[in-house]
Amino acid sequence: xxxxxxxxxxxxxxxxxxxxxxxxxxxxxxxxxxxxxxxxxxxxxxxxxxxxxxxxxxxxxxxxxxxxxxxxxxxxxxxxxxxxxxxxxxxxxxxxxxxxxxxxxxxxxxxxxxxxxxxxxxxxxxxxxxxxxx
Amino acid sequence: xxxxxxxxxxxxxxxxxxxxxxxxxxxxxxxxxxxxxxxxxxxxxxxxxxxxxxxxxxxxxxxxxxxxxxxxxxxxxxxxxxxxxxxxxxxxxxxxxxxxxxxxxxxxxxxxxxxxxxxxxxxxxxxxxxxxxxxxxxxxxxxxxxxxxxxxxxxxxxxxxxxxxxxxxxxxxxxxxxxxxxxxxxxxxxxxxxxxxxxxxxxxxxxxxxxxxxxxxxxxxxxxxxxxxxxxxxxxxxxxxxxxxxxxxxxxxxxxxxxxxxxxxxxxx
Numbered sequence: 001x002x003x004x005x006x007x008x009x010x011x012x013x014x015x016x017x018x019x020x021x022x023x024x025x026x027x028x029x030x031x032x033x034x035x036x037x038x039x040x041x042x043x044x045x046x047x048x049x050x051x052x053x054x055x056x057x058x059x060x061x062x063x064x065x066x067x068x069x070x071x072x073x074x075x076x077x078x079x080x081x082x083x084x085x086x087x088x089x090x091x092x093x094x095x096x097x098x099x100x101x102x103x104x105x106x107x108x109x110x111x112x113x114x115x116x117x118x119x120x121x122x123x124x125x126x127x128x129x130x131x132x133x134x
Numbered sequence: 135x136x137x138x139x140x141x142x143x144x145x146x147x148x149x150x151x152x153x154x155x156x157x158x159x160x161x162x163x164x165x166x167x168x169x170x171x172x173x174x175x176x177x178x179x180x181x182x183x184x185x186x187x188x189x190x191x192x193x194x195x196x197x198x199x200x201x202x203x204x205x206x207x208x209x210x211x212x213x214x215x216x217x218x219x220x221x222x223x224x225x226x227x228x229x230x231x232x233x234x235x236x237x238x239x240x241x242x243x244x245x246x247x248x249x250x251x252x253x254x255x256x257x258x259x260x261x262x263x264x265x266x267x268x269x270x271x272x273x274x275x276x277x278x279x280x281x282x283x284x285x286x287x288x289x290x291x292x293x294x295x296x297x298x299x300x301x302x303x304x305x306x307x308x309x310x311x312x313x314x315x316x317x318x319x320x321x322x323x324x325x326x327x328x329x330x331x332x333x334x335x336x337x338x339x340x341x342x343x344x345x346x347x348x349x350x351x352x353x354x355x356x357x358x359x360x361x362x363x364x365x366x367x368x369x370x371x372x373x374x375x376x377x378x379x380x381x382x383x384x385x386x387x388x389x390x391x392x393x394x395x396x397x398x399x400x401x402x403x
Contacts, residue, residue, distance in 0.1 A: 010336075012230075014203070033200040035231065040160060040181070041195040045204040056205045064179045065156045065167040090175050 001105055001119065008034065008104070019046070019117060026050025030117060034104045040064075042104065044111045045080075057082050057089055060096070060111050068093050079114060168250040172257040174201060178250045182242065192226075192245040193234035194253035200231075202259055210364045211330060217256055224248035272360045273306060273323045275389040280321070283395040284309050287316070288402075294320070296350050298343030308353075309402070316402050321356040330369035338376040354378045354401050 008015045013035035019028040032044040043061035048054070059080040068074045069081065069092040077099040080089040099114075101107035112119060154169035154177055164182040172178060183191045199217075203209060214228075221228035226235035226248050233252040237245045277292070284290045288309035295304050305320040322340070324333050337357050344350040357373045359365060362382035365373075373380050379401040381394060 031204050031206075033196070033203060035196050035200075038161065038163065038181075038195065040163070040165065040179075041197060041200065043197075043200050043204055047204075047206045049206075054206065059204060061200070061204070063167075063176060064158070064160070064165045065154070065177055 001108070004108060004119070005105065008032065013104075030115070032108060032111075034107060039077075039101055039107065042101070042107050044108070044115075046115055046117075053087060055088075056080070058115055059089060060099070060114065066093055068095055166246055166250075168247070168254075170250050170254040172201075172254050173260050174205070174257055176201070176257075178254045180246050180250045180253070182246065185236065188239060189236050190239065190242050190245070191234060191236050192242065192249050193232050194249050196230070196232040198233065198253040198256040201257065205260060207259060211326065211366050213259060214329070217252070220252050220255060224252055226252060228252070272325075272383060272389075276321075276323055276358055276360075276383065276394065277307060279389055279391045279394040280307055280309065280398065282391060283398045287312060288319070296320075296344065296347075298340070298347060298350070300343050301339075303340045303343065306358075309398075311402070318353045319356055319398065319402050320350075320353045321358055323358040323360055324373075325360050326364040326369070330365040331372070334365075334369040334372040334376075338372055341376045356381060356398075356401050358383060 004015060013033065015030070015032040017030050019030055021028055027049045029047045029049070030044065031047060034042045040062045043059065045056045045059035045061075048057045060077060061080075062077050064075055066074050066078060068078070072095075074093070074095040077096045078093045079096055081092040081094055082089045083092045086092075096114075099110055101110055111117075151169045154167070156165075156167040158165060162183070166180045166182060168178045168180060170178040179194065179197060181193050181195050183193075185191050199209060207213075209231075217228045217233070221233055226233055226245065228234075233249050233256070235245050235249060277290075281290055288311055290307055290309050292307060293304060294308040295302055297303075304322075306323045307321045309319040309321070311318060322337055324337055326333055334357075337355075341355045344353070344355070355377050356379045357377035359370070359373060359380055359382045362370075362384050370380075379397060381397045383389065383394075
């Protein structure tokens with residue numbers, strides 16, 4: 001986590017890293033944006049680059065007013081759920097009422113738990129943190 | 135021909151605008167949701183904060199840029215310039231990836247709409263966009279070319295951290311000579327991101343901080359300028375001044391290995 005924060009500080013609160021997925025042909029990348037101190041402006045997503053689809057497949061962000069996938073009005077943090085028929089995660093949102101991070105570290109930890117991303121601190125200080133899917 | 139019933143259209147429109155407009159206190163900020171639909175299906179949020187005196191700061195919290203980046207869009211200098219021009223048209227500013235303005239109380243409503251419009255219009259960048267997947271492969275491709283060049287003459291290490299006089303720095307690759315006749319070559323693969331000048335300045339600080347260092351001062355510092363066509367001329371000029379060698383890598387699918395090797399030969403000469 002320390003290395004992630006260090007990298008984010010160097011990039012003005014942003015992070016882009018490749019996620020290791022053994023045997024996968026395409027590439028998955030995680031993007032985190034926490035430029036300001038306000039949790040309302042924090043967001044993270046998983047982007048897939050492959051022959052079949054290029055774009056966001058999962059996301060956690062904050063909106064003051066949004067419509068959930070079952071038509072209800074929601075507010076606050078929510079997750080975008082992949083719809084394989086539409087090949088998109090833009091409209092399928094579910095509210096995350098328990099997701100209330102008070103720090104960037106908490107936001108990253110809780111977000112990684114939801115995404116199923118494991119952070120591996122590997123090797124010497126010269127190695128970058130490795131991230132992979134469960 | 136059916137006569138349009140203006141009253142019912144107006145009522146229906148007013149109801150829609152009312153249902154999609156919300157203003158409430160969240161934490162220390164007042165957040166206004168405007169009935170401006172974005173191309174990715176959101177409604178635009180605008181933040182209103184008080185400052186010292188009777189001024190209000192109105193901004194979009196960088197949410198438009200966050201959304202673009204989170205969907206895989208690469209914010210180039212030309213996109214930044216476009217946002218800058220867009221903000222100026224609405225008499226606000228675009229700074230630190232945020233549409234914002236500072237106004238007196240009687241100007242707040244106009245400012246909210248201006249920031250909201252800019253934040254919403256910025257999302258039009260998503261139309262026809264293809265996420266840029268080249269950044270990581272550029273580093274990997276350069277690594278392959280570097281190892282091909284080094285072979286038995288150099289030992290190449292990835293992600294090498296060094297301590298300068300003022301700060302700790304990282305090089306993507308360092309090629310250590312197997313004989314003492316040639317210098318060590320340290321390389322950073324630099325991506326322009328949303329601000330290529332900032333990337334050049336960070337490299338400049340690294341080079342300057344290591345210049346008088348006993349251990350690292352003699353290393354040749356090579357700046358690998360990824361997506362070189364996206365760099366501003368000011369940033370390119372700065373890199374040329376502070377690096378011992380600049381290797382430009384245009385945004386092409388195939389890396390020109392021969393050209394890279396020739397540049398590395400010059401750097402290690």
